[in-house]
Amino acid sequence: MKFFVDTADIGEIRDLAETGLLDGVTTNPSLVAKTGRDFIDVIKEICSVVDGPVSAEVAATDYQTMVDEGKKLADIADNVAIKVPLTMDGLKACRTISQSGSMVNVTLCFSPVQALLAAKAGASFISPFVGRLDDIGHDGMELIEQIVDIYENYDTITTEVLVASIRHPMHVVEAARLGADVCTVPPDVLRKLALHPLTDKGLAAFLADWEKTGQSIL
Numbered sequence: 375m376k377f378f379v380d381t382a383d384i385g386e387i388r389d390l391a392e393t394g395l396l397d398g399v400t401t402n403p404s405l406v407a408k409t410g411r412d413f414i415d416v417i418k419e420i421c422s423v424v425d426g427p428v429s430a431e432v433a434a435t436d437y438q439t440m441v442d443e444g445k446k447l448a449d450i451a452d453n454v455a456i457k458v459p460l461t462m463d464g465l466k467a468c469r470t471i472s473q474s475g476s477m478v479n480v481t482l483c484f485s486p487v488q489a490l491l492a493a494k495a496g497a498s499f500i501s502p503f504v505g506r507l508d509d510i511g512h513d514g515m516e517l518i519e520q521i522v523d524i525y526e527n528y529d530t531i532t533t534e535v536l537v538a539s540i541r542h543p544m545h546v547v548e549a550a551r552l553g554a555d556v557c558t559v560p561p562d563v564l565r566k567l568a569l570h571p572l573t574d575k576g577l578a579a580f581l582a583d584w585e586k587t588g589q590s591i592l
């Protein structure tokens with residue numbers, strides 16, 4: 375499974391990219407607003423740090439303006455994935471933008487049939503939001519299971535299931551068990567994935583015992 379980071383914070387992206395664990399980045403208008411920076415500058419800088427797909431979301435809601443904005447965003451770098459909302463206009467824009475050769479990430483997906491439409495529209499990625507479904511008492515992971523099952527039924531579907539709105543490590547575990555292609559994970563959750571108290575405890579014991587030997591490897 376691929377790991378994307380869900381942030382527009384370039385400091386966090388640089389730091390995580392250095393681990394070699396990062397396959398891409400997703401941003402959205404709320405994450406960009408948090409940075410207080412110019413949108414185009416932010417995307418340009420992220421693309422200079424990360425080779426994998428970098429999702430940049432259109433701000434328009436009508437077909438033609440989405441396509442025009444998509445074109446401008448796609449010109450920033452080859453690895454920009456244009457993010458469009460899962461509306462009829464968004465799906466129409468997805469078709470046009472993907473036919474022009476750019477990757478498209480269809481976002482704000484909350485049902486399996488929406489995911490089916492995105493695949494039909496030629497999306498490179500579908501972004502089902504698991505956390506926001508959990509927040510209203512639904513089961514976000516059930517949606518992932520349904521989408522993965524449906525996509526597996528059709529050889530012609532190449533759309534990748536990009537699990538979004540991740541809140542905690544168990545979302546990542548479940549997404550991987552279900553065979554999702556990508557998880558986009560907030561930086562703090564991504565760091566938590568490496569943590570285990572027994573790892574810390576075991577390491578402390580090994581270091582204490584090593585100290586007793588009085589040796590050094592280098």
Ligand code: E4P
Nearest residue numbers: 380400401402506538539540
């Ligand atoms: C995905 O691309 C979105 O940016 C993101 O995962 C939304 O997450 P949220 O529900 O925590 O805002």
